[in-house]
Amino acid sequence: MNKLMTATDAVGQLRDGMTIGFGGWGxxxxxxxxxxxxxxxxxxxxxxxxxxxxxxxxxxxAGKVKKLIFGFATMDAIPLEPYFRKAREAGTLDVMExxxxxxxxxxxxxxMRLPFLxxxxxxxxxxxxxxxxxxxxxxxxxDGEVLLAMPALNLDVAFIHVNRADxxxxxxxxxxxxxxxxxxxxxxxxxxxxxxVVEERLELDAATARFNTxxxxxxxGVIEAxxxxxxxxxxxxxxxxxxxxxxxxxxxxxxxxWERYLQTYVDCxxxxxxxxxxxxxxxxxxxxxxx
Amino acid sequence: xxxxxxxxxxxxxxxxxxxxxxxxxxxxxGLGIIPRLGASLAKLTHSPELLMTDSEAYLVEExxxxxxxxxxxxxxxxxxxxxxxxxxxxxxxxxxxVGPTQIDRWAQSNLSVxxxxxxxxxxxxxxxxxxxxxxNHANSFFVPNHSKRVFVSGEVDMVSGVGFNPExxxxxxxxxxxxxxxxxxxxxxxxxxxxxxxARVVSLHxxxxxxxxxxxxxxxxxxxxxxxxxxxxxxxxxxVIAKLDPHxxxxxxxxxxxxxxxxxxxxxx
Numbered sequence: 001m002n003k004l005m006t007a008t009d010a011v012g013q014l015r016d017g018m019t020i021g022f023g024g025w026g027x028x029x030x031x032x033x034x035x036x037x038x039x040x041x042x043x044x045x046x047x048x049x050x051x052x053x054x055x056x057x058x059x060x061x062a063g064k065v066k067k068l069i070f071g072f073a074t075m076d077a078i079p080l081e082p083y084f085r086k087a088r089e090a091g092t093l094d095v096m097e098x099x100x101x102x103x104x105x106x107x108x109x110x111x112m113r114l115p116f117l118x119x120x121x122x123x124x125x126x127x128x129x130x131x132x133x134x135x136x137x138x139x140x141x142x143d144g145e146v147l148l149a150m151p152a153l154n155l156d157v158a159f160i161h162v163n164r165a166d167x168x169x170x171x172x173x174x175x176x177x178x179x180x181x182x183x184x185x186x187x188x189x190x191x192x193x194x195x196x197v198v199e200e201r202l203e204l205d206a207a208t209a210r211f212n213t214x215x216x217x218x219x220x221g222v223i224e225a226x227x228x229x230x231x232x233x234x235x236x237x238x239x240x241x242x243x244x245x246x247x248x249x250x251x252x253x254x255x256x257x258w259e260r261y262l263q264t265y266v267d268c269x270x271x272x273x274x275x276x277x278x279x280x281x282x283x284x285x286x287x288x289x290x291x
Numbered sequence: 292x293x294x295x296x297x298x299x300x301x302x303x304x305x306x307x308x309x310x311x312x313x314x315x316x317x318x319x320x321g322l323g324i325i326p327r328l329g330a331s332l333a334k335l336t337h338s339p340e341l342l343m344t345d346s347e348a349y350l351v352e353e354x355x356x357x358x359x360x361x362x363x364x365x366x367x368x369x370x371x372x373x374x375x376x377x378x379x380x381x382x383x384x385x386x387x388x389v390g391p392t393q394i395d396r397w398a399q400s401n402l403s404v405x406x407x408x409x410x411x412x413x414x415x416x417x418x419x420x421x422x423x424x425x426x427n428h429a430n431s432f433f434v435p436n437h438s439k440r441v442f443v444s445g446e447v448d449m450v451s452g453v454g455f456n457p458e459x460x461x462x463x464x465x466x467x468x469x470x471x472x473x474x475x476x477x478x479x480x481x482x483x484x485x486x487x488x489x490a491r492v493v494s495l496h497x498x499x500x501x502x503x504x505x506x507x508x509x510x511x512x513x514x515x516x517x518x519x520x521x522x523x524x525x526x527x528x529x530x531v532i533a534k535l536d537p538h539x540x541x542x543x544x545x546x547x548x549x550x551x552x553x554x555x556x557x558x559x560x
Binding site: 136 | 381415421449452460462464
């Protein structure tokens with residue numbers, strides 16, 4: 001069994017109109033090498049599902065997003081995601097804006113093959129107003145409580161970046177927080193994982209094996225992508241690249257700024273990408289953020 | 292013992308810390324430098340029973356100083372990644388202090404967009420966790436720029452956090468799990484404990500009068516029964532704050548880093 005493939009192979013599985021989900025959180029451990037491959041591809045009309053960071057803004061800027069399902073889009077240290085903001089303010093983006101917990105519930109419902117999970121989050125807010133598809137249900141038990149029925153967020157494809165993987169699809173997430181990647185993986189028909197390091201076969205002690213957060217049977221393909229989360233962080237290995245994120249953010253207010261960003265950081269080889277970001281050594285040494 | 296030489300930020304940190312007094316063993320989450328210092332001060336002084344995190348993924352019994360840590364090494368007491376924070380939110384044992392962009396007379400809050408939802412004037416972060424937080428556990432507000440732009444006259448543009456507007460609650464929805472604590476602003480401390488949850492001014496910061504607060508608020512305010520001046524930080528509290536904020540990040544949180552005691556002219560400038 002060998003699930004190793006290239007980012008091009010994985011992105012080649014995408015079709016126009018698909019619903020795709022991303023692991024990570026804001027500017028943290030996003031599968032950015034894969035995102036750049038999507039930016040280079042022809043695919044369009046995507047429904048993007050994410051605890052959003054720069055991947056959301058970039059896909060919006062490239063006109064690939066038909067609908068965004070999100071709880072937020074932010075780069076933390078730069079609170080407002082520039083291209084998400086542009087797309088929203090242009091009024092061109094179809095959105096399903098959810099509470100962060102509802103979003104988790106949607107993934108979990110999909111992961112459990114349930115049509116919905118009940119929740120209170122979202123009641124008495126405009127999350128209901130602006131998502132007319134969200135339905136209320138009444139508890140069938142004596143309490144009779146009225147709840148929100150959060151529908152399953154079924155994904156066609158999920159993309160996740162991890163610290164270590166092997167050719168079988170075993171994965172380790174060794175940063176302080178594993179986020180919600182396990183739900184993202186389980187909510188998807190196909191899940192492609194990029195990894196800082198891909199080994200022939202993980203052979204771990206028990207303490208290390210606990211960093212495995214979802215089983216390999218959920219993994220369709222493994223992509224070797226050292227520094228593959230850049231410019232987002234990949235703890236404990238490297239932090240986010242503020243210099244890059246600022247350049248990206250500033251490009252949104254320049255004339256043809258997105259084209260410049262694309263030419264500089266996307267329409268180039270992996271080697272060129274690294275050189276243009278100060279080299280692999282600098283990227284690998286980016287300090288972890290302090291919260 | 293009071294110390295007349297304190298900043299407005301320090302006064303607000305002390306006022307914020309009061310939000311968590313007598314809360315019991317729950318997760319105190321102060322989002323932003325001043326609320327976080329407030330929660331940390333609460334834990335180090337009057338409410339050691341509070342739970343706190345390192346603002347990333349671990350529980351700590353000793354609140355972590357804000358900013359670069361130098362050779363300070365956090366001492367972890369447990370694990371609290373985002374997924375467990377969500378569990379804690381839904382379970383209700385948390386009190387967060389958040390800084391929404393808009394707040395209305397019903398204590399509803401907005402973090403999503405300004406203007407028309409479908410083509411907003413300003414798109415901000417998105418609702419984040421506000422809908423779930425606000426319906427499940429206690430929330431207080433931090434408002435660094437008390438104005439009618441924040442405390443709006445009508446409803447907030449996008450209700451992200453729930454409040455007391457009866458029209459928003461349909462029969463059968465449980466609104467007894469929510470709790471609004473206080474709003475700590477740069478002018479005063481408010482709560483929503485008037486008749487029918489009307490907003491009240493509980494204390495005024497030094498030099499501020501009620502009329503000024505009302506002028507800068509988009510909806511009518513009541514005076515709390517024992518309307519007083521916001522407590523000045525004590526020397527002991529200032530020492531704890533200085534230790535929690537070794538890089539003086541608190542000086543950069545409010546425009547111009549105003550003094551804690553302001554004259555009427557300064558306030559109306």
